[in-house]
Amino acid sequence: MKKIPFVWAALGLALLPWRSAQAATGPGEALFVTHCAPCHGRDGRLGRNGAHNLTQSNLTAFGRSYLVQNGLGKMPAFKKQLSPLAIEQVVQYSLTLK
Numbered sequence: 001m002k003k004i005p006f007v008w009a010a011l012g013l014a015l016l017p018w019r020s021a022q023a024a025t026g027p028g029e030a031l032f033v034t035h036c037a038p039c040h041g042r043d044g045r046l047g048r049n050g051a052h053n054l055t056q057s058n059l060t061a062f063g064r065s066y067l068v069q070n071g072l073g074k075m076p077a078f079k080k081q082l083s084p085l086a087i088e089q090v091v092q093y094s095l096t097l098k
């Protein structure tokens, strides 16, 4: 029976990095759901209005930020709606979609 607390402690430690990673993507995820998911879908694969599948995008953070700021074709520009920080957060979140 002595083993059980140890198992819980090990589990807690194993989950710590995961929990802080979640916290880091928090604001980006909320922004993504509001501003991007209508076309791209929560998982990045929806493809509504001709949106590209974000899980297959090779664009870097720099390229994505530029695109989100300025738009392209049917993709709207967000620089009037979102602050530079919010754009960075939403782009970081988009990079986690695999």
Ligand code: HEC
Binding pocket: 032, 035, 036, 037, 038, 039, 040, 048, 049, 050, 051, 052, 053, 054, 056, 057, 058, 059, 064, 067, 068, 072, 073, 074, 075, 076, 078, 090, 091, 094
């Ligand atoms: C009105 C629908 C719409 C919304 C809302 C939208 N997008 Fe897009 N997105 C598109 C379309 C359409 C394209 C393809 C643009 C093209 O190449 O002509 C695209 C392309 C992209 C690409 C390039 C993918 C690639 O490699 O080809 C990225 C990255 C992207 N969107 C991110 C976002 C993010 C982040 C948001 C939210 C801030 C967002 N989009 C909101 C429609 C949308």
